[in-house]
Amino acid sequence: MNILKTVTGTTKLIGELTVLSFRLTLSMLAAAFRCVIPPFKKSLLGETVLVTGAGHGIGRELAIKLGGMGCIVICWDINKDRNLDTKNAIVDAGGEAYDFVVDISNRIEVREAARLMRKYRVPDVTILINNAAVLMHKSFLDHDVDDVERTFGVNIFSQFWTVETFLPGMLQNKKGHVVAICSLCGIYGVTQKVTYCASKFAVRGLMNGLREEHKSRPFVNFTTVYPFYVATGLAQDPKYRFSWIFGAISPEYAAAEVIEAVQRNYNDYIIPKWLHPLNFILGILPQSSVDLILNFLSSKKSQK
Template identity: 45%
Template sequence: MNVQVFIEFLLYVGNVLFLLFVVVPYYWLKSLYHILNPSQPKSVKGEIVLITGTGHGIGKELALMYAANGATVVGWDINESNNEETMRHLKSLGFSLVYAYKCDVSNRKDVLEVAKKVLRDVGEVTILINNAGIMPTHSFLDHTPEEIDRIIRINVFAHFWTLEAFLPAMKKNNHGHVVCLSSMAGLLGLNNLVPYCASKYAVRGLMEGLEEEFRRIPNNRVHFTTICPFMVDTGLCKRPDIRFQYFNKVLKQSDVAKEIFKAQVTNQRLVKLPPEIGIIFTLIPFWPREALYYFRDTFTTELLSDLY
């Protein structure tokens, strides 16, 4: 071993030891301190929040929450009548700064054209919440090519097109927040959800990569939050098969919306809902494969096929 290689070896070992015994414990303690002494949530008053999928479900709940907290709400949905109804409801509650736009988020041309209308009518979007998604639930071999293509276009490509439309202004102004809905299915492969799992893994990877890129920008003030919920009562989970229903309840969309809002205003990076199941999903990669099979077979929590 020559001198240069030996020095590099010592530096490598020294940095590893410093990481394990100094850096990691320090930041664990710092994280614990912030948990015990949380910072004040930031205000969304005056922000322009664009939410996809506001015609129903979590998107509709989020629109109400942001409007109630003083934000200007821009709702996108391919279902024009449902979306208009959401905004009429908000206006009936006294929230006037709400706007509805019909948009097919899977279509890049449509996204960019509607984004120009939003800029002209409302202003620059400062909070983007990519919520729209679809979830066919049946075995991989029962999915048609057209269905798989639609899942990827809506659940994945739509994120790229909305980011293309709104992220440049956030970067230019050094101000903004992007929230994307992944899923517990973006943390663990699940039965009857193969293409959906692939799409939600992709969203998580997209957000982690973006966060790393922007982390390297000096004094960056653009934030990224990924949400990974368990089953939610939005209508997408048509046939849930849950053995211990008292402990593994289907989440209420209003509760999920509250947690998303909380995560955004406190700049959380990755949120798993509910937290107790999130902890289990975090630990699963460290289990022996046979233990994972036992867990899945004993604590059945999945979706049955929607074709039968």
């Protein structure tokens, strides 16, 4: 009897492994196909998009571009004047936009802003873009408590508050997209940015967890975007070798790439896109090799 059970169990396991191998093969072929022919772009016409940090940098460019694509844009920023300027730029161009002054690190303010949106009959949010961030360029031991709390409040806690506020409506309406503007500092540690890196690693974990938790609901998408270095004034120029590859990109370019990632429903997207192969290579190398490559690339010595 025990022998029969063992044989039956072994046969079942072999069958499951065969099915798994077949599905893995199909998955890898599909991924290879998508490298050559990307998914079709979905239309964003008529979508209601909330952009945090809309008063400056990538957030401003995102809001303006999305307004020009026929989206209803909701601008959130702690800076009233900058936020209003973004909203007016959209309206002056013939788009529809709303502006709300919100400290997104404050859960109560996030909830109150959502209540005001309902009061003013703003359409339900269908795309949430968590873009706002702060970065303090200091060594770890030079940070004080306020630096750490502010960094985590804006960079990660705010995303908990916005997602918990708007995700239920997306699930109820069976339509939605959550986007997190993370950073390559959410994949690789960087000196003088330890607190920032930690907050961005947390963003990556949040989005991966949300995607896994809601994978049975394909009508809601989760996209994490990893910009390398965008010339927004947030960070100091890292001075990498080969500036034609690792130089700063403009907020306009970054915003266009974010929108493409949303339209194609990518799970993860690195900006600029030509860094994808390097990230893949670094992902399969031992840490000692990764350190050698990164040290070489970050050298400030000019090439002979």
